[in-house]
Amino acid sequence: MADGAVSTASTAGLTAHILVPDRLDAHLVAAPGEVMAVIGPNGAGKTTLLRALAGLVPMAGSLTVAGRSWTDPPVLVRDRNVGLVFQDQSLFPHLSALDNVAFGLRARGVPRAGAEATARSWLARFGIAELAARRPRELSGGQAQRVAIARALAPDPALLLLDEPFGGLDVGVATTLRVELARHLASYAGIALLVTHDALDALTLADRVLVLDEGRVAQTGSPQEVAARPRTDHVARLVGLNVIREDDVFRSFSPSAVTVSLGQPEGSARHRWRGTVVSAAPHGDAVRILVAADRELIADVTPAATAELGLVPGREVWLSVKETAVRTYARAPG
């Protein structure tokens, strides 16, 4: 992020220091129009972060959105102008899709006719105009999530918070919805935060990735940057890399660069480990095996090699990787 963009963010965007005792201590800066993916293992504080931004979790610290402080004095949830998309949609079960989408507008004083017209146009944008009269229980998971996103966007929030919006959806539905969401986020002028478990979400939707680990920001950067130089095991696993921490550097290498053998490897391989196969599962054309050495490592091998070496759980193996296949980068973020 260039310095210019950060200073823009501090006035028109979002600047926050979210402090939730024992759970979260995170600094956060985002520019208008920016989409930030929040990733991290379970319990890292991702959902707490979203809920604190929405005002649903009491927090200390500071939060300024579009030049207005939401913490000094504290601003109620209803006055924050956020759009929250829940993993389970949380559509009002007694209201039609149209009334769900119109709810935020009506609650903010837009007359019924105007609110319904806007809601209708939002449903049309998501290609579900014909479902306007349906109740949530008459919608499929994908349709319901479209309504939920439309409902969050309709009042034009300054901050859009999406909590694993594709969780619990079929892979095919999630893929379609991901493409649609990318289109809507591109034309959305506010700041979007997207909590996700899926590296694909972060890579395809986000301008920037924020990695949380144990309640702290472990890494921020562009998706490409974070994917190429992960600083946490979780992200490494998400993007399918092995990461080793050594003194003041990280070393990462691809599972396909790993050689698996039964005997101790000869030659120039600088990195080698002895361990036990924990699991073996198909991964694309290869078989990905997880090996417990002094750390957990993953290696991709051909199905033929898997059979030949008898790589079943419990098997003792040697792993090695050539120095030329290892990428080394500094530990300190920057």
Add this chain to the structure above:
Amino acid sequence: MTTRADARRARASTLGRPPLVLVVPGGIAAALLVLPLVSLVLDTPWGGFLDQLRTQAVRDALRITALASAVTVVACLLLGTPLAWLLARVDFRGRALLRAAVAVPLVLPPVVAGVALVSALGRNGLLGSVLRDTTGVTLPYTTTAVVIAHTFVSMPFYVLSVEGALRASGERYDVVAATLGADRWTTFRRVTLPLAMPGVLAGSVLAWARSLGEFGATITFAGNYPGTTQTMPSLIYQTLQADPEVARTLSMILLVASVAILAALRNRWLTAP
């Protein structure tokens, strides 16, 4: 098209016959509930049914009962709903104590409820004496007192039913509404209350039914005079002392009226899923 009998057979063939250990006690419970009603129907001298219905005393008592139970339900809706909401949604000091106090009239013998009302609202009551000294109004022996007594004994059924529904529907949608900019009143009107509607309806029916049968608290607090405070149960009780035959007929009139109204409501609201 499958008939209900088909569905029943299909269920029996997949899950087996209902076990006797459930059928027998269930049957005993049903008999205990149904038998006295059947006996009452058989024992009723139906010849006098219409004649009794035409007497002034019965018409007055029916009118007072209908009025009191209707006003009771309205009072529950207007006052009990907010109380249920406070108990379910607002965390205030003494909430647990208040919830327990609200439930007490459920277990109070009705006559004791009447005595309690007298000590609160009687002309020498805690509040009643203040009312009398400031406005000259006394509540006992008025139809208002009947309504108050009915509301006192019926409201707990309503409040507990609605509070249960509010808790079951949960605060989750209230939170969603808040993120969409709704204040608490808007949230209550457009989200909380509609989601608790089954509890509101069930509570209304319970309160109404309790009000229909109310006797002890009413006669103790409000008194018993035809046309002003005499309800059907009061009339039945006093008639029972003089003429049990007529009392049976009067009971049937109350029973028929309640069942008719329940049946009408059931078609609209109470159809089981």
Add this chain to the structure above:
Amino acid sequence: MDGAPADVLATADTATMDSAKSAQAQGAQDFATNTMVLVTPKDNPAGIKTFADIDRSGVAYVACVDTAPCGKVAAALMSDNKVSSRPASLEVDVKSVLAKVTSDEADAGFVYTTDAVAAGDQVDTVEIPHAADEITTYPIAPLTQSENPDLARQFVDLVLSDQGQQVLRDAGFGKP
């Protein structure tokens, strides 16, 4: 008649005894009488000095329902004395009437002399004109269904004896 097995029947009016006579009770004898009085709460908030005061507007008085014996007498006395106002409430029994008065929820109530005596200084008593015209007579009879006919007979004799009658006098009952 439906009812519990008993050895002796004593009733609060002769009509009830009459309806029982055909069934079970033979040889009924009157053992006591009672008359009605008006009672007011001790401090008499409505200032009722004479029976006619109950006809003043704003006076809330109570009596028994006219299906009960105490209500029949009260209704007759109101009619005899040409009372034009209506009771505030018709109670199901005389104890309820007395309770309304002792708790000061009613200005006055029609009760039996015996109830006024039993209530002691919780109530003040006002005579009702023509009360003597509406005397309630209590009959007693041993029941033919009794499993202890001798004991039943002895109890009736005790009630009718001088000793029994004195107990009844002390409680406010009149001579039969």
